Amino acid sequence: MPPNRRRITSSSERERKMGQIKRIHEMLVNKEISCVELTKKYLEAIENSNKELNAYITVTPEVALAQAAKVDEKLAAGETIGLLEGVPMTLKDNISTKGIETTCASKILTGYKPIYDATVYELLQKEGVVMLGKTNMDEFAMGSSCETSYYGGAKNPHSLDHVAGGSSGGVASAVGGNLAVYGLGSDTGGSIRQPASFCGIVGLKPTYGAVSRYGLIAYASSFDQIGPITHDVEDAAIVFDAIAKYDERDSTSRGSEPALPTLDNDIRGKKIGIANQYLDGVREDVKEAVLQAAKVYEDMGAEIVYFDLPELKFALPVYYILAMAEASSNLGRYDGIRYGYKAEHYNGTHDMICRTRSEGFGKEVQRRILMGTYVLSAGYYDAYYKKAVNLRGAIVEAFDRAFMNVDVILAPTAPVTAFKSGYLFGEETDQLEQYLSDICTVPVNTAGLPAVSVPCGVDREGLPIGMQLIGKKFDEKTILNLAYRYEQAEHKTIETKWGVKL
Amino acid sequence: MVTREDIENIALLSKLFVDEKDLDSLTEEMQKIVSFADTINSVEVKSGDFDNINNLSNAFRKDEVKESYPVGEILKNAPEQAEDHFLVRKRA
Amino acid sequence: MKYELVAGFETHVELQTNTKIFCSCTTKFGGDPNTHCCPVCIGLPGTLPKLNExxxxxxxxxGLATNCEIAEIAKMDRKNYCYPDLPKAYQISQYDKPLCEHGYIQLSNGRKIRILRIHIEEDAGKLIHNHGDTYVDYNRGGVPLIEIVTEPDFRSIDEAKEYVEKLQQIMRYIGVSDCRMQEGSMRCDVNISVRPEGSEKLGTRTEIKNMNSITNIAKAMEYEYERQVDLIESGGEVVQETLRYDDATGTTSSMRSKEDAHDYRYFREPDLVTISTPKEKIEELRSRLPELPEQKFARYTEEYGIPEKDAAQLTKYRSISEFFDKASEGLKAPKTASNFIIGQIFRRLETEADKEAFDVKTTADQLNELCRLLESGKLKNNLAKTALEKMLDSGKAVTEFVSESDMAGLDDSTLTEYCQNAINAMQAAVADYKSGKEKALMAVLGNVMKQSRGRADAPSVIKKLKELIGQ
Structure with a gap:
């Protein structure tokens, strides 16, 4: 590069570790590997490892290979390809795919093949996606361990005794286990960030409204948001930029600003807030890792500001009341008439609907439907639903106030590292523990903010620890910029033994 | 206090069958969740103006007809169908 | 004891939009089953509604046409209940922030029926029950409705009938609905209670659902009034319940079973955003409203001196009043046009549907031309009538049937000549007339008319004959 074109920033002086997407892009462009060969590698890896990781519910080799062949044709014809073109990926099984079974990991949707594509999948198809299959999750995204899946939970690629997290456990397990380069998950109360953190990878929950929800099978409509789970922050930015588009089919959609152009910006002078309440009840080693990351930021020239956010203490019940209320309504439509599972033996329509739902939904889903119905029912509405809506307003305002003084908020993604499989639903475990474990992630969904989880260490057992950077609305570019600079400085990602080695 | 009757009532509204034998344990479970939810009632909060998360308004569609789906697609996932209708047989 | 009827209405009116409320499928009535459907209106998982502006x-x-206040901020809510005709298991409707509130419709007896609210919502699909099997067609699912809710202001069945007719009339005038009760594009629920005359306290009410004709509404109300009075008189109590009216037996019966416990658990529809209608937009919509039937009625009776009975007929359908307005434009006596419409034209429109369609060959402009010729005296009344018949048969203009000379009429010397000819020819009749037989003159008149080939004007002829005979 001629000297006069050299950028005069500190960043240009350091070596940047390229993300997986760009590496694959170069491999394809340089014809080191064909897209079909690459895709076959991933399909083979899935074949070999999925029995153990249980990351995929449905694998779609025909779809993936056909998509890959198209990319190879373009390359052979000397056409240029986009960054995401030909990069093998996966979708959480609550994202609708035309003609491809989409189950939400529920018995009630067995055999359901949507007749339309979710907007995100449409957008990615335009980018030349290679879709390997649909990944495991907690049933209807209701859970924090992937264990409420009708198909059994996905396993953590760092330790098969541990869960991959939830609800997007399948995507996290697949990406962490190199059974896909990246995946799209959904985050209602932490379902992208927590499994990303448990599996030692990156998970971005965009601002509510940044990415279209059209085609995402709803859990709680005013919280749900689709986002990428990737190996690297750079990958997350690339995928985010491709899907954060306004969609006329989603009234709550707005799109967002691209994050990739400013990914490597200098972060000197950035103000990073740490809310004391975010550290309450967090396991000591996790807290340490996050505070250590704060030091790294300080070394890079950012300013750390401690502050109070007392409203956090009621974010969890507010979230659960509202999410369950919305869920009870969203899940009313599964009645055995138009799609999915239908009870075999019944007497009359009412009986058929009740049997279908009682047989088709798992226990946790039924529990949340009942609870959601309860908080909306006559006599309880004011005390629970209405009050929770008001408190949600208070939480939004509290974050607004905080962001008047800081650019981003740094917090642990989860109070602990990955649970032992079966722990959450064990005899000795209080049933509320599952809900309580979402304490760090739900405030963001309650306020509709963006947040990215990045690996920041490991615990004694070698399980990854994650931290999250929370941003202002539609300011994904700032949190990704800060996450990228941390990742490049620290390289905390640990490879697993699974899957495709690039 | 969550009662057995509450559970029976919300189960009916939710179109879910609750086994008689599970009713007590479910009532207890629900009581736990309700007590947890009740913690918000210890907080005093002025009536917030929460509208929708990004305070959006007027996301409208123009009144222009687009082609509907073929009936075959509409019925594609129906567990039972007859004469281009979704069908719920009475059964016994 | 005498009992007073107290009733209120909830009326569902299907809006005449091109597309459904939340998707781009057509709203056309009928169509093969499940052919006006898409993933949104059959509630496939993951689909989202998008509101039709x-x-x-x-x-x-x-709302404006029924004197409502329009909400600058409104929102959509979910009304949750599970039924096979409702594909999402909730109906998107409006609960505590409807678009319109606090309006009224004034009846001919001067009483105002207060309108509590008007809100928008989606229609459900259609169920066909056959030997216990249920067939589901979602073509109607998602067709836009407004629900118009009144206060319990009705005190008689006649008031109820007039209200429904007025509501139909207004909705059709402003072009938002065809309000065809037989096709289900207008459906009424009536809540009814009775109380001893003079009492202020409301009795327990029952609700009769989904009535699809004004006749049935009247019959059902009548039956239910009698039933409640009998019940109370015999020491019983009215139970609050939902009823269906059976046309065949003319009776009401209870609709609900234990299976449908109802608690709608309304809450904000999170998939839709706030509806904000600034004042300017409201005024813009107001300016789009046509002159309403009430205003037209006042204009016709007060300004034009048209009898109330005729004015009511002219204003009943927008098609007629618009025809009349055009046909009477610039006339000294608009009543002339009214008489032609209510007389000759209506004779050709037998049913109400014919009248509403107002499908006649003659245009309003052609009738206007005819009226002008009449007013200027160029055309005599009897000629005009004959001409209109021909015009209505052929769709051609008045000038096709009436020549210049016809219109010129007869000059005095020609008239005198014809009259003298007739007197000469009919001496016997003239003699009879002279001897006091008034009627004998009619024969002479007939002769004059024959000579003039109908151009002569009867009163002028008689005047001239009397003049000549008297000489």
Whole structure:
């Protein structure tokens, strides 16, 4: 590069570790590997490892290979390809795919093949996606361990005794286990960030409204948001930029600003807030890792500001009341008439609907439907639903106030590292523990903010620890910029033994 | 206090069958969740103006007809169908 | 003891938009089963509603036409209940922030029926029950509705009938609905209670659902009134319940079973955003409203001196009043046009549907031309009548049937000549007339008419004959 074109920033002086997407892009462009060969590698890896990781519910080799062949044709014809073109990926099984079974990991949707594509999948198809299959999750995204899946939970690629997290456990397990380069998950109360953190990878929950929800099978409509789970922050930015588009089919959609152009910006002078309440009840080693990351930021020239956010203490019940209320309504439509599972033996329509739902939904889903119905029912509405809506307003305002003084908020993604499989639903475990474990992630969904989880260490057992950077609305570019600079400085990602080695 | 009757009532509204034998344990479970939810009632909060998360308004569609789906697609996932209708047989 | 009827109405009116309320499928009535459907209106998982702007506009126009206040901020809510005709298991409707509130419709007896609210919502699909099997067709699912809710202001069945007719008339005038009760594009629920005359306290009410004709509404109300009075008189109590009216037996019966416990668990529809209608937009919609039937009625009776009975007929359908307005434009006596419409034209329109369609060959402009010729005296009344018949048969203009000379009429010397000819020819009749037989002159008149080939004007002829005979 001629000297006069050299950028005069500190960043240009350091070596940047390229993300997986760009590496694959170069491999394809340089014809080191064909897209079909690459895709076959991933399909083979899935074949070999999925029995153990249980990351995929449905694998779609025909779809993936056909998509890959198209990319190879373009390359052979000397056409240029986009960054995401030909990069093998996966979708959480609550994202609708035309003609491809989409189950939400529920018995009630067995055999359901949507007749339309979710907007995100449409957008990615335009980018030349290679879709390997649909990944495991907690049933209807209701859970924090992937264990409420009708198909059994996905396993953590760092330790098969541990869960991959939830609800997007399948995507996290697949990406962490190199059974896909990246995946799209959904985050209602932490379902992208927590499994990303448990599996030692990156998970971005965009601002509510940044990415279209059209085609995402709803859990709680005013919280749900689709986002990428990737190996690297750079990958997350690339995928985010491709899907954060306004969609006329989603009234709550707005799109967002691209994050990739400013990914490597200098972060000197950035103000990073740490809310004391975010550290309450967090396991000591996790807290340490996050505070250590704060030091790294300080070394890079950012300013750390401690502050109070007392409203956090009621974010969890507010979230659960509202999410369950919305869920009870969203899940009313599964009645055995138009799609999915239908009870075999019944007497009359009412009986058929009740049997279908009682047989088709798992226990946790039924529990949340009942609870959601309860908080909306006559006599309880004011005390629970209405009050929770008001408190949600208070939480939004509290974050607004905080962001008047800081650019981003740094917090642990989860109070602990990955649970032992079966722990959450064990005899000795209080049933509320599952809900309580979402304490760090739900405030963001309650306020509709963006947040990215990045690996920041490991615990004694070698399980990854994650931290999250929370941003202002539609300011994904700032949190990704800060996450990228941390990742490049620290390289905390640990490879697993699974899957495709690039 | 969550009662057995509450559970029976919300189960009916939710179109879910609750086994008689599970009713007590479910009532207890629900009581736990309700007590947890009740913690918000210890907080005093002025009536917030929460509208929708990004305070959006007027996301409208123009009144222009687009082609509907073929009936075959509409019925594609129906567990039972007859004469281009979704069908719920009475059964016994 | 005498009992007073107290009733209120909830009326569902299907809006005449091109597309459904939340998707781009057509709203056309009928169609093969499940052919007006898409993933959104059959509630496939993951689909989202997108509000049709015209639905909001039509609802606001309906509110303005019924004297409502329009909400600058409104929102959509979910009404949750599980039934096979409702594909999402909730109906998207409006609960505590409807688009329109606090309006009224004034009846001919001067009483105002207060309108509590008008809100928008989606229609459900259609169920066909056959030997216990249920067939489901979602073509109607998602067709936009407004629900118009009144206060319990009705005190008689006649008031109820007039209200429904007025509501139909207004909705059709402003063009938001065809309000065809037989096709289900207008459906009424009536809640009814009775109380001893003079009492202020409301009795326990029952609700009769989904009635599809004014006749049935009247019959059902009548039956239910009698039933409640009998019940109370015999020491019983009215139970609050939902009823269906059976046309065949003319009776009401209870609709609900234990299976449908109802608690709608309304809450904000999170998939839709706030509806904000600034004042300017409301005024813009107001300016789009046509002159309403009430205003037209006042204009016709007060300004034009048209009898109330005729004015009511002219204003019943927008098609007629628009025809009349055009046909009477610039006339000294608009009543002339009214007489032609209510007389000769109506004779050709047998049913109400014919009248509403107002499908006649003659245009309003052609009738206007005819009226002008009449007013200027160029055309005599009897000629005009004959001409209109021919015009209505052929769709041609008046000038096709009436020549210049016809219109010129007869000059005095020609008239005198014809009259003298007739007197000469009919001496016997003239003699009879002279001897006091008034009627004998009619024969002479006939002779003059024959000579003039109908151009002569009877009163002028008689005047001239009397003049000549008297000489």
């Amino acid at each position: 015209r639905v909001v506009e039509y609802a606001i126009m309906a």
